[in-house]
Amino acid sequence: MDIFYASMISLLFVVVSFALHLAFYKSNAAVKGKLPPGKKGWLVIGETLEFLAAARNGHPERFIFDRMARFSSQVFRTSLILEDVVVFCGSAGNKFLFSNEDKLVRAWRVSSLDKIFQINQIPKTEYIKLKKALSNFLLPEALHRYVPVMDLVTQKHFKNEWEDKNEIVVTCELTSNLTLWLACKVFLSIDEPERVKHLSVPFKSVARGMFSLPIDLPGTLFRGGINAAKFIRKELAAVIKQRKTDLINAKGAPIQDLLSQLLLVTDEDGNKWTESNIANKIMGMVVASHENMSSVCAFVVKYLAEFPEVYQGVYTEQMEIANSKELGELLNWNDISKMKYSWNVVCEVLRLVPPTQASFREAVTDFVYNGYSIPKGWKLYWSAVSTHKNPEYFADPEKFDPSRFDGKAPAPYTFIPFGGGHHICPGKEYARLQILMFMHHLVRKFKWEKVVPEEKIIANPFPLPAMGLPIRLCPHQT
Incomplete structure (x- = not known):
């Protein structure tokens, strides 16, 4: 429904x-x-x-x-x-x-x-601590090290879900899969595609229930969101327990992800946050980054299909960057800083269809x-x-x-x-990274056209093309 x-x-x-x-x-x-x-x-x-x-x-x-x-x-x-x-x-x-x-x-x-x-x-003191932890993790200088990691995930995503597939793909489904995979990798160090897909439907249910009327009855979006959150909370609790065990046993090098940052935060009495508290905060971060950025990436695809001259400008810029790299060399922060025209395109998408309106x-x-x-x-x-x-x-x-x-x-x-x-979004630099990486690999590999020329835009609750933006792919000849 x-x-x-x-x-x-x-x-x-x-x-x-x-x-x-x-x-x-x-x-x-x-x-x-x-x-x-x-x-x-x-x-x-x-x-x-x-x-x-x-x-x-x-x-x-x-x-x-x-x-x-x-x-x-x-x-x-x-x-x-x-x-x-x-x-x-x-x-x-x-x-x-x-x-x-x-x-x-x-x-x-x-x-x-x-x-x-x-x-x-949220008490003000707790919000300040959360904001500090997020800043330590999401500021540009902290994200530098994640550029190659995110690039590798994005490459795997295109290889698994775009290349050698049917000629027509549903954009929103694929962008949703990518942004959730990136969030799970960067926030939790979860890198198994099947495990990420296992979480995709519950996360969508949480997103839809968040802004529904709080009527807790069977069949309502609100009840669906509550049940999905319980499921996700249980999954995250298992990840948090395992991470705590690994830290105690000092298995391997310390993992520098969002979960590691939150495990270090203490309350006013010096006590560390509970597993439930951490799970809720991570769930909120994943929902926000996953749903918002999936929407933006989908609309990037929409507008690049509608404006060939804009597509050509993005393609030219991204190919210049690609041609400057050695074979197999991953993107770095300096490469991202060169994507100026591509970011102008993203800003215009954000102006017309802001994910958080x-x-x-x-x-x-x-x-x-x-x-x-x-x-x-x-x-x-x-x-x-x-x-x-x-x-x-x-x-x-x-x-x-x-x-x-x-x-x-x-x-x-x-x-x-x-x-x-x-309360400005603390993840705006992280958002910039994943959108530009998506564009980099998309335009290098494909041109495309919309299957439904006048597809309606709806909010569900984030803005999306009503039919998921089906497109017909045309791979570049290599």
Whole structure:
């Protein structure tokens, strides 16, 4: 059952349970000051149906821009997923939210995500420790050593799943397999393709359940996410136990992956994090990197198929790098730094179809923004599309044009595919590595064409071509 119709069924249960959920609704009469313009929509369910429908139809910006035109181009209110929500728009809204984290606002997650990962609000001290551990692992200087490792995995992936296969392949299936394999290798040192495939379906179920309504009934996406998370948690627990045993017995050289970093983290009392805590954090990292980057790689394939001149520019750049290498020599960090045009193409893909299209914050105190009162406890929503597809910031915003990023940076707070502020995605450099490596091997080996010319884009929950982007491969003659 796809995410849209499953969500509609879940909403029916919410309506039936109206009395139980009235407590989530705040009374405007109790709020001091003037609220932002907008409307709550239907009783209890608010405007959630319209919100989901816009994403389902591949145009999440329509929900935002329609209300910006009707109410305010800066800020408006609505009601989503049983919460009063204020939507901040434009570069000014992004700047305000990103600059006031841990002052006026803090990160907030939908309850379905907390329940699937068995976590509540992460204490600030624990978040700081997690961010430090991730920084130690994901900063460019730390990732240098992983370039050859990731290159080798990517080469194996193309040999196993692209070469000598049927003429038509389904892109999303293959990019999903690659990004999960890379995440398992880099984060956990798991390098067995069959073991990775064993985890692929549960990880997809977790991703779909994370942003579903928290209705814990058989057949719902939420229940599927909970069950899949239990399975993954059990698998990760076994990996963590084995790693601890290997460290105690000092078997071989120490493994420098994300798991090793997290095994060293301690709490305020000097105690190391529990296996369950580590498993949940790694599961979150794998889901985020795997699903997000699978989506980006798929859209890279889509746009390169649609714009032959862009494909040719990427091909020329990547062949220059390939021709500078000795036979069998793996890519290194210097090679990645030469992929400037290819990265411009990726940035334009990220502008048009950002994998994480928005995020929530929560007001930790009453405050005033743009003349409107924002009550404590209300949820605050920023959306990348309010700037990415806004002609005020990007001329002819629907046009695919990598030259936008050629030698000049967009205005501050307008290009935010990785978020911003304290909670900017820590894995953006890792993301850059895997996408560029994927492009390097893809264009060197193939040209291709889309099988479905006007394939619809949906969010499930990450944006993807509705049919998985089937393409017809044409291998280069060697």
